[in-house]
Amino acid sequence: MKRIVRAAVLLAGITAASLVGAAQNAAEAAPKKSFKVAYTVYIGFMPFAYMKQSGIMKKWADKYGIEVDLLQTNDYVGGVNQFIAGDIDAVGVASMDGLTMPAAGGVDTSVFLITDYSDGNDLIVSKTAKDVKELAGQDVYLLQYSVSHYLLNRALQKAGINDPTAAKAINISDAEIAAAFISQDAMKHAVSWKPLTEDMLKVKGATKLFDSAQIPGEIMDVFIGKTDVLKDNPDFAKAVIGAWYEALGILKAGGAKGEEMRAVMTSAMGTDAGGLQAQIDTTHFFYTPAEAYDFLTAAENAKIWDSIRTFCFEQGLFGQGATSVDSIGIEVASGAVLGDKGNIKMRINPSFTKLAVDGKL
The missing domain is CATH 3.40.190.10 (Periplasmic binding protein-like II)
Incomplete structure (x- = not known):
């Protein structure tokens, strides 16, 4: 994955794309039956390759009467721009990129799944x-x-x-x-x-x-969706969350199915078994929804987002119109807001993870 926060030269294009996305929000608000999720080649996202190949994603989508197409893309920034424009419904990003690309561009964005954080990668x-x-x-x-x-x-x-x-x-x-x-x-x-x-x-x-x-937990990998799309189509998020934790359970358990999953991930990444393991060793996967929920709702998580937003503002990544670190509101899992409550563009939404914790998916 090219794990890129957008450079200043991309600002004009991304802001324009966000306006296109905003214009499409009304059309997207109606419940729909077909969804697209994009991810790039990075260890934290590679269970999605297995979710697709094994049929786990289809099984969970069928449960909710929808279709979810998982798309592996080689263009990280391009995938985020497709999300902004409304061409895809969710995308895997480093948390900081979700803040500085769609959120800073004016798109009301929600984190609905955390996959991992870098633990030495x-x-x-x-x-x-x-x-x-x-x-x-x-x-x-x-x-x-x-x-x-x-x-x-x-x-x-x-x-x-x-x-x-x-x-x-x-x-x-x-x-x-x-x-x-x-x-x-x-x-x-x-x-x-x-x-x-x-x-x-x-x-x-x-x-x-x-x-x-x-700096454990600070470099997070997450999946984001537009807030209104998730609100109007909760079954989409439920299906993705359910499939994710079924796949992670297989990876954690090992055995024949675990080896099958590792083989798929290894192939998708273009590495070998040793290369895969080396990256798994320095990636903190949230193998259970309870672990993910505890992380997202901990007071420390809000401190991490405060550190991220401070860096982004100091680097000019909130755009020319941002006059302070508080220009963009970030709603953390507790409901508290960092920054402008009247301009919330990034929301940490643990509600779907909590459904998984409670066995209600």
Whole structure:
């Protein structure tokens, strides 16, 4: 997955797309029977490949008398733009991207499923430094405005450096970063994610300075839907949630069915069994709805969203019209609102997960 928060150059196009999506909301509000869900190739989303191939998704959709088409896409930003425009009904994103793309673009967006959080998949690598404090005054290569950028800022904060510009973030694409780090002596420090970092750590002298396990829960992967679509079509969310936890139960239990699921995920990711396991090992899956519900409703979750929104505003990712970090309202699971209560565009909705907890799907 290209785990990208949109850059400033995308703002105009995404805002325009959000206006198109807003115009379509009235048409989407009526109950419907056919839905599309998009996801990209990333470990936290790969159970969807098994949900599709095994027929689990169809079984749950049939239960509610609907159709749910699961679409694997190679274009992460393109998939989010399709969601904004109303061409798909739900999309898997890093939580920060849901806030800065559809929500910041004016689309009332809800998180209805949390799949996992990065528990070591994202990391800072250096050829020369042995401590995060040594990054002050240094160039650090990363995909700007992505979770890598967020990770760098949080690492600096954890090291007692509260100036987000203390280390200079140098933008480089995810397609280039691994090869550049390996081949260019001048490139000393970088931030990326697995599997890219596996080869980067093989460079002589390369050291892991910090990883996402040190900020547990902050780099979340979620599925979002438009708030009105979920409200008018609750069976859609119920079917997706039910299929998800059935698949996760198989992955957790192992055995023959678990191996079958792993094989599907491995193939979909274009890796091998070892590569899959390496990524599972540093991904905190929410294997049960109870675990997910507890995480979403914990007071700490609101603190995480506060940290995310602060980073996004400081980086200018709320758009030119945003005058403060409170410009966009975020309704957390308790019903409390971070920011403008009159402009709530991101909602953490644990209600469908709670139905799974209570066995009411």
